[in-house]
Amino acid sequence: MTTKMKPHITTLFAAALFAGSAIAAPPAKPEAKKPEPAPLLSFADGKIVFDVQERLRWEVRDNNFDFNRGVNAVTDDGFLLQRFRLGMMLKPAPWLKIYAQAQDSREFFGGRTLIPGTGGSEGDDSFDLRQAWIEFADYSKSPWGLKVGRQILSYGDERLVGAFDWNNFGRTFDAVKLTYKTKGFTVDAFTSTPVVITRNNFNQSDLFNGTESNRGLVFSGVYATFDELPFGTLDLYSLFVDEPRGNTANVQGAVSTVGANARHSDFVTLGTRIKGDPKKLNGLEFQGEFAYQVGDVRGLNLSAFAANVGVGYNFDLPMKPRIYAEYNFASGDGNSADGNVGTFQNLFPTNHKFYGIMDVFAWQNLHNAMLSFKVTPVKNVTAQVDFNAFWLADTNDTWYRANGITTVRPLNKASRAASDYVGSELDFIVTWNPCKAVQIQGGYSHFFAGDYLKGTGFHSDADFGYVQATFTF
Numbered sequence: 001m002t003t004k005m006k007p008h009i010t011t012l013f014a015a016a017l018f019a020g021s022a023i024a025a026p027p028a029k030p031e032a033k034k035p036e037p038a039p040l041l042s043f044a045d046g047k048i049v050f051d052v053q054e055r056l057r058w059e060v061r062d063n064n065f066d067f068n069r070g071v072n073a074v075t076d077d078g079f080l081l082q083r084f085r086l087g088m089m090l091k092p093a094p095w096l097k098i099y100a101q102a103q104d105s106r107e108f109f110g111g112r113t114l115i116p117g118t119g120g121s122e123g124d125d126s127f128d129l130r131q132a133w134i135e136f137a138d139y140s141k142s143p144w145g146l147k148v149g150r151q152i153l154s155y156g157d158e159r160l161v162g163a164f165d166w167n168n169f170g171r172t173f174d175a176v177k178l179t180y181k182t183k184g185f186t187v188d189a190f191t192s193t194p195v196v197i198t199r200n201n202f203n204q205s206d207l208f209n210g211t212e213s214n215r216g217l218v219f220s221g222v223y224a225t226f227d228e229l230p231f232g233t234l235d236l237y238s239l240f241v242d243e244p245r246g247n248t249a250n251v252q253g254a255v256s257t258v259g260a261n262a263r264h265s266d267f268v269t270l271g272t273r274i275k276g277d278p279k280k281l282n283g284l285e286f287q288g289e290f291a292y293q294v295g296d297v298r299g300l301n302l303s304a305f306a307a308n309v310g311v312g313y314n315f316d317l318p319m320k321p322r323i324y325a326e327y328n329f330a331s332g333d334g335n336s337a338d339g340n341v342g343t344f345q346n347l348f349p350t351n352h353k354f355y356g357i358m359d360v361f362a363w364q365n366l367h368n369a370m371l372s373f374k375v376t377p378v379k380n381v382t383a384q385v386d387f388n389a390f391w392l393a394d395t396n397d398t399w400y401r402a403n404g405i406t407t408v409r410p411l412n413k414a415s416r417a418a419s420d421y422v423g424s425e426l427d428f429i430v431t432w433n434p435c436k437a438v439q440i441q442g443g444y445s446h447f448f449a450g451d452y453l454k455g456t457g458f459h460s461d462a463d464f465g466y467v468q469a470t471f472t473f
Contacts, residue, residue: 040437040473049089051101052473057081057168059466064358065120067408067449068458074111075120081168082106085130095138103130105168116197117403122168128203130172137179145179150205153177153192153348155223156235156273159289159308159363162350169197171348173219174205184228191220194348215246219348232277239269239347241295267295267302269347283314285324297341304344306330306363312372319375326372328355332365332397336411343397346404356388356425358445358464359402366400367391367420384429390422392452399452409456418455424448439470 041050060078063069087101104127107114116123129150137145153173155161164171175192193207194217206217221239243265271291278285289308296302312324330344346362355361355368367390374384392399395416398407409415429443445464453459 047091051087053085055083055470057466057468061464063460063462067453067460069460077110079110080108081122083168097135099133101131102127115199124199125197139181143180143182147177150174158350160347160349164350166352185226187224189222193218217243233275235273237271242266263299265297267293269293278314286311300339300341302341304331304342306344319377322374324372326370328368330363330366332394334394334396351402357427357443358447362400362402362404364400364404365393365397367393380433382431386427388425392420395420415456419451421450422452423450437473442467
């Protein structure tokens with residue numbers, strides 16, 4: 001399948017790709033590294049390696065979806081989420097790896113529908129194929145590598161492309177990825193199609209009848225990383241979406257094949273990310289990511305922008321305190337009737353890591369200010385508190401949840417006239433790693449309803465809590 005790009009898009013892509021060719025740092029003397037311990041389930045001198053993961057999460061949600069304390073909705077309940085993964089890696093030669101991984105995901109208790117991604121549900125997906133790929137690469141002898149098959153795509157800190165591992169299914173792609181890797185520099189060129197989670201059926205990727213609605217989404221890109229600069233890391237990327245019809249969700253039931261949502265989308269995201277490493281900067285850390293989009297979304301002209309900036313400090317003190325402040329912006333659409341789209345498209349992110357653990361925001365139509373404080377009170381235990389404040393970039397656009405598609409309130413006269421201040425969220429997270437194979441984590445979040453909710457309908461505060469245990473071998 002070929003992606004039809006406009007001439008001005010191709011020009012911008014070429015400029016972004018070659019702009020970084022002179023930025024790479026000179027090669028440094030390699031440091032001696034301790035050998036990694038052999039995996040527990042390793043056999044035949046490491047030529048056969050198994051991996052196993054079991055994760056259990058009990059979570060309780062109240063008013064997360066309707067912000068209405070007067071109604072006990074099916075989403076206002078407790079839920080047990082279970083996920084099991086079993087993988088096998090074959091390494092018949094230093095330059096060849098073959099990997100397959102099965103996954104079984106279940107939801108218990110509560111009254112939500114068990115269809116993945118509908119009605120706020122995680123849902124069920126019995127044993128299915130999560131990954132299956134073959135890789136040809138030996139970077140000690142050649143800078144080139146090729147990886148083909150069902151695989152994870154993860155770039156940067158996953159604001160645009162990530163594994164979405166908080167979700168009970170995660171995210172994978174059927175993809176072909178070509179890699180060029182030398183000391184201090186890596187560039188990936190890939191083309192892919194997202195795997196669609198479908199209950200009681202084999203999970204097919206989108207291009208190959210994954211939604212049975214001819215959405216045909218193809219996601220391609222070039223992502224370059226300079227990871228040994230004096231301050232840290234610099235990324236440059238160009239990401240392409242070609243989607244004949246539908247939307248960019250990757251769960252069952254998320255495709256609309258009628259009206260405007262069925263129209264063709266074809267756009268490019270050009271961006272850069274810079275990250276300061278506190279190990280290189282005496283405890284100081286910083287980050288900035290800036291992305292511009294241009295093309296067509298649902299048959300309308302797209303021009304959108306997003307930015308992330310953050311700065312923090314890691315103190316050389318008992319309990320290792322860390323303080324970090326961040327600001328996020330993503331453009332919204334100021335006029336839904338002008339034939340243009342100004343809403344930034346969030347692509348395939350792991351939004352749970354960023355805009356509050358309650359998962360009620362995406363990197364779309366957003367102003368977000370965040371302050372975080374983290375300590376290690378005892379060995380292997382971390383405690384973190386985050387405070388987020390949220391505004392809509394434009395009340396002529398809607399408030400998008402973490403999946404970038406579902407909206408909290410309809411777009412109407414009341415929402416357009418409402419205040420842009422949505423509310424604030426306070427999160428507490430404690431993580432304990434008693435050993436390498438076990439992690440126990442608990443969290444609590446409270447959302448304080450703001451003027452936007454008060455001006456558009458029900459405006460009760462919301463609560464979310466969870467306890468999660470992960471066992472990895």
